[in-house]
Amino acid sequence: MLTALQLIRQYNLQPHPEGGWYKETYRSNEHIPAGVLPARFNGERAFSTAIYFLLERGNFSAFHRIKSDECWHFYAGDPLLIYIFQPDGALTVVQLGQDISAGQVFQFTVPANCWFASQPAEKSRFCFAGCTVAPGFDFSDFEMADSNGLTALYPFYETTIKALCRS
Template identity: 40%
Template sequence: MFTASEWITQLQLEPHPEGGFFRQTMKSDETVTTADGRSRAQYTSIHFLVRSGEPSRLHRLESDEMWYYHTGAPLDVHMIHPESGQHEIMTLGPNPSNGEVLQGVVPKGAIFGAEVRAPEQFALVSCVVVPGFDFADFELLAHNELTAAYPEHREVIERLT
């Protein structure tokens, strides 16, 4: 089995602004027009690697994002749903008897980030965004803004901002 560094090299991953490492692997040649008139690819897909102690920081997208587990340790994807304020954890991993899933969705508008809890480990996943990802639709969220809005989730906000 590859180490995190070997996966980063083999897959030619680069640092992502939210944390972790990524590379876009697919982008539809077809486009769609969003409800507010923006043109986006029908879909985009990336490989994404997160190492323990280096989380994917809390952010928000304007599209649904589907996550697919590949290898490594389980990955906790934390979601805060703005409409209800509810915190939900989707754990991607290979062991369904531990509540882990091989795939899942983060709905558009959710505030989310991800972390590997196991020390000295990593998780390799893929993410598909529909309509396709565009950095114009990406919002990295500030610690003070989130703790003011969701003080009951301070612990996870501290770790993921």
């Protein structure tokens, strides 16, 4: 049976600032010039980037947002819950996984600038996924949420926010 430790070792995954493990697997050699990108970007960006991402039971990816769309892909393991605050303030929870009869999806895109977090579903051991970002990911586009600030925006979801923030 495949284990999280095997994947961490096989793919040389490193700790991610938001939680979990990751490794960049692709960064386009071509770039989009800053002048043609929306004003929210502070410089040129690669056309696209991709990473492996792994979350184990008991860990979570803290609420954060980025300036690009991020497409999640399920690869192996057990279901992952992705929590997304939509622009209208609604909280959506998507199950990334392989049991389509239970409403799980193999792929899901988090829209740019939405606050989102993830954690393995209740009985999950781990989830091994991929994330593709376009325009390509840059850490200057990454913002971790502060639980007090996010709770002020979405007070109805305080319990979820406190559980999925690191500050």
